[in-house]
Amino acid sequence: MIIDGDDDRDGDGDARPTVIVVTPNPAVDVTYGVDRQLIGETVRVRRADRRAGGKGVNVARVLTALGVPAVTVQPVGGAIGALFAAALDADGIASVSVPIDGETRMTVTVDDRDAHPTVLAEPGPALQKAEWAAVTRAVEQTATRAAWVVIAGSFPPGITPSQLEGMIAAVRRAGARLLIDTHGPFLSVAAQAEVDVVKANESEAIDATGGADGDDAAARLGAAGSAVLLSRGARGAGLRRPDGDWLRRPAVPGVSGNPTGAGDAATAGFIAALLADRGEAEALEWAVACGAAAVRGATGAEFDLDFLRDLIVLPT
Ligand SMILES: Nc1ncnc2c1ncn2[C@@H]1O[C@H](COP(=O)(O)OP(=O)(O)OP(=O)(O)O)[C@@H](O)[C@H]1O
Ligand SMILES: [Mg+2]
Numbered sequence: 001m002i003i004d005g006d007d008d009r010d011g012d013g014d015a016r017p018t019v020i021v022v023t024p025n026p027a028v029d030v031t032y033g034v035d036r037q038l039i040g041e042t043v044r045v046r047r048a049d050r051r052a053g054g055k056g057v058n059v060a061r062v063l064t065a066l067g068v069p070a071v072t073v074q075p076v077g078g079a080i081g082a083l084f085a086a087a088l089d090a091d092g093i094a095s096v097s098v099p100i101d102g103e104t105r106m107t108v109t110v111d112d113r114d115a116h117p118t119v120l121a122e123p124g125p126a127l128q129k130a131e132w133a134a135v136t137r138a139v140e141q142t143a144t145r146a147a148w149v150v151i152a153g154s155f156p157p158g159i160t161p162s163q164l165e166g167m168i169a170a171v172r173r174a175g176a177r178l179l180i181d182t183h184g185p186f187l188s189v190a191a192q193a194e195v196d197v198v199k200a201n202e203s204e205a206i207d208a209t210g211g212a213d214g215d216d217a218a219a220r221l222g223a224a225g226s227a228v229l230l231s232r233g234a235r236g237a238g239l240r241r242p243d244g245d246w247l248r249r250p251a252v253p254g255v256s257g258n259p260t261g262a263g264d265a266a267t268a269g270f271i272a273a274l275l276a277d278r279g280e281a282e283a284l285e286w287a288v289a290c291g292a293a294a295v296r297g298a299t300g301a302e303f304d305l306d307f308l309r310d311l312i313v314l315p316t
């Protein structure tokens with residue numbers, strides 16, 4: 001168990017041990033292992049893996065592996081939604097599923113363990129206003145007992161950045177800290193709302209801000225006062241603090257595998273370290289180590305815990 005103490009920021013004696021991880025647009029992730037990726041050909045599948053996915057779920061999976069109590073919150077609907085909920089349960093991940101009329105989506109990843117995997121991602125069901133309001137209420141209710149909320153991934157079709165503002169306000173009312181990992185106008189809204197931490201990879205940061213490079217983009221994302229966790233794939237990661245100072249960390253060398261989900265693992269490692277009172281520099285180290293452990297995992301959602309234990313000292 002990593003969390004050994006309480007996060008009692010407001011000093012009212014309330015323990016806030018849990019991380020709430022919101023996946024606005026969850027999916028059943030199917031990964032097909034193939035010998036080669038071939039466009040326009042019939043490709044024989046060597047291994048098939050089906051599991052509950054979406055970026056928030058990946059974050060929760062790594063937090064759970066690290067011994068950090070995490071609860072996922074997501075809209076879920078239809079037969080694929082039932083499969084999603086059952087798969088989450090089977091993996092021992094605590095969750096709050098908000099029922100919706102639409103059908104939960106699937107993604108298909110074609111992975112040859114060599115080239116970057118090909119990912120086919122369905123858009124997901126549109127949510128009615130009342131359904132989004134129900135998800136927001138579930139986030140607020142669960143967040144009242146949480147130290148951190150993570151909102152990760154894309155948003156369902158039809159949901160606007162201003163509706164994300166409503167969810168950010170709900171987390172604030174609940175009194176939890178907030179990390180958001182998303183892209184485009186939603187990332188900009190998160191940064192403007194001055195959430196505690198904005199997580200982005202370099203291209204997401206540049207796309208959202210028009211910055212000249214990763215550093216410039218992170219400076220723009222952090223201008224309103226958020227810390228920016230900027231991941232750079234095989235070039236490591238940086239943390240731009242609200243005062244404009246940078247902490248930087250190179251990637252773990254000699255790591256190869258599937259990079260999908262490395263950013264989600266990095267987010268989980270970062271939060272886990274902060275919850276263990278490790279400070280920002282060590283949180284960045286844990287982020288980089290967890291990213292590498294995810295690259296070593298067999299699929300985008302798997303995580304090499306033994307490899308991680310060789311990189312950082314986890315509390316027993
Ligand atoms: N090839 C690699 N070798 C070693 N470490 C890696 C490699 N790729 C990623 N990492 C680690 O994982 C972290 C996150 O990776 P990356 O920047 O690719 O995230 P991302 O693009 O947000 O990924 P995703 O959104 O798919 O989870 C990096 O900062 C780095 O420390
Ligand atoms: Mg990412």
